[in-house]
Amino acid sequence: MDNILVTGGAGYIGSHTCKQLYKAGYMPVVYDNLATGHEDNVRWGPLVHGDIRDRDQLRHAIKRWQPQCVIHFAASAYVGESTVDPRKYYNNNVAGSLALLDTCVDTNLRNVVFSSSCATYGIPSKLPITEDSPLAPINPYGRTKLIGEMMLQDYVDAYRMRYVALRYFNAAGADLDGELREKHDPETHLIPRALMAAAGRIDMLKVFGDDYETPDGTCIRDYIHVMDLAQAHVSAVEHLLDGGKNMVANLGSGQGASVKQIIDTIERLTHRRVPVQCEPRRAGDPPALYSDVHTATSELKFMPRFSDLETIIRTAAPTFGLEVAHELVA
Ligand code: UDP
Numbered sequence: 489m490d491n492i493l494v495t496g497g498a499g500y501i502g503s504h505t506c507k508q509l510y511k512a513g514y515m516p517v518v519y520d521n522l523a524t525g526h527e528d529n530v531r532w533g534p535l536v537h538g539d540i541r542d543r544d545q546l547r548h549a550i551k552r553w554q555p556q557c558v559i560h561f562a563a564s565a566y567v568g569e570s571t572v573d574p575r576k577y578y579n580n581n582v583a584g585s586l587a588l589l590d591t592c593v594d595t596n597l598r599n600v601v602f603s604s605s606c607a608t609y610g611i612p613s614k615l616p617i618t619e620d621s622p623l624a625p626i627n628p629y630g631r632t633k634l635i636g637e638m639m640l641q642d643y644v645d646a647y648r649m650r651y652v653a654l655r656y657f658n659a660a661g662a663d664l665d666g667e668l669r670e671k672h673d674p675e676t677h678l679i680p681r682a683l684m685a686a687a688g689r690i691d692m693l694k695v696f697g698d699d700y701e702t703p704d705g706t707c708i709r710d711y712i713h714v715m716d717l718a719q720a721h722v723s724a725v726e727h728l729l730d731g732g733k734n735m736v737a738n739l740g741s742g743q744g745a746s747v748k749q750i751i752d753t754i755e756r757l758t759h760r761r762v763p764v765q766c767e768p769r770r771a772g773d774p775p776a777l778y779s780d781v782h783t784a785t786s787e788l789k790f791m792p793r794f795s796d797l798e799t800i801i802r803t804a805a806p807t808f809g810l811e812v813a814h815e816l817v818a
Pocket residue numbers: 567658676677678679681693694695696697707708709747770773
């Protein structure tokens with residue numbers, strides 16, 4: 489059984505990926521400082537409690553577990569926070585990635601799957617977004633992810649590093665078995681907050697802007713089920729272990745959904761009202777983002793299976809104590 493080092497493996501996308509890795513016959517070795525991750529998400533292999541900036545501990549973990557590949561999720565990932573506390577983002581995401589990549593080079597661990605983001609594109613000039621669209625991030629979070637990709641590119645040439653960088657669109661939903669769920673604190677993402685509003689756990693959902701130039705005036709995003717994302721990471725690992733080329737790929741559903749469509753779907757499936765309050769636009773929010781996923785489809789055999797809105801909402805709803813009738817679901 490090959491070992492795969494998973495930084496940030498106790499987090500939302502990381503833990504779902506560990507489960508899929510295990511099912512595919514790999515042993516995920518989670519390396520996580522548990523700043524935002526949860527120890528009880530680590531169930532499919534050992535947990536090394538450590539920070540990616542701690543080069544000694546990283547080196548020790550790599551020597552001990554001899555992974556064939558690293559999947560690098562560990563990062564700070566709140567766009568809003570990155571604008572008010574950018575040093576945290578440069579520290580965790582840039583200095584942290586540098587420490588990890590250097591340690592990988594020093595220990596001869598050459599295969600890296602990197603968590604990147606559609607935030608690297610900024611406001612796209614055309615839709616859907618392809619990987620060769622201009623990279624012009626509009627917030628520190630997106631810039632730190634772009635720097636991560638650039639570091640990898642330079643390490644390929646200089647140190648024979650091999651990598652797949654995956655640019656995620658909006659991860660959503662939860663494990664179909666109900667073993668894992670989305671647990672962010674604070675929770676800022678649309679789907680969990682809309683479900684919290686439907687469940688009465690918050691007074692209302694603030695809708696950030698209803699005057700965008702989109703069909704219903706609200707922002708359009710591309711929601712991808714976390715299990716589809718997780719499966720794509722397994723494919724990326726296999727791609728590298730099979731000697732595949734270095735690459736960058738978008739990971740999304742390829743479809744856009746508006747804030748209003750999300751609210752309508754939640755109301756239809758849960759038979760609850762989502763109380764809303766319209767607010768001004770949120771700074772740095774592009775009106776519409778959705779992916780072209782042909783690269784992932786052709787190179788990684790990526791095939792989203794659970795990324796329809798119904799499945800996303802059905803799997804996310806139980807976290808907030810909401811029932812969704814089965815017959816309504818595809
Ligand atoms: N959004 C909203 N209310 C919220 C959270 C998000 O209207 O409480 C909107 C946000 O403006 C964006 C979309 O929902 O257009 C998705 O936001 P989210 O924070 O989930 O992800 P992002 O696209 O920012 O990564």
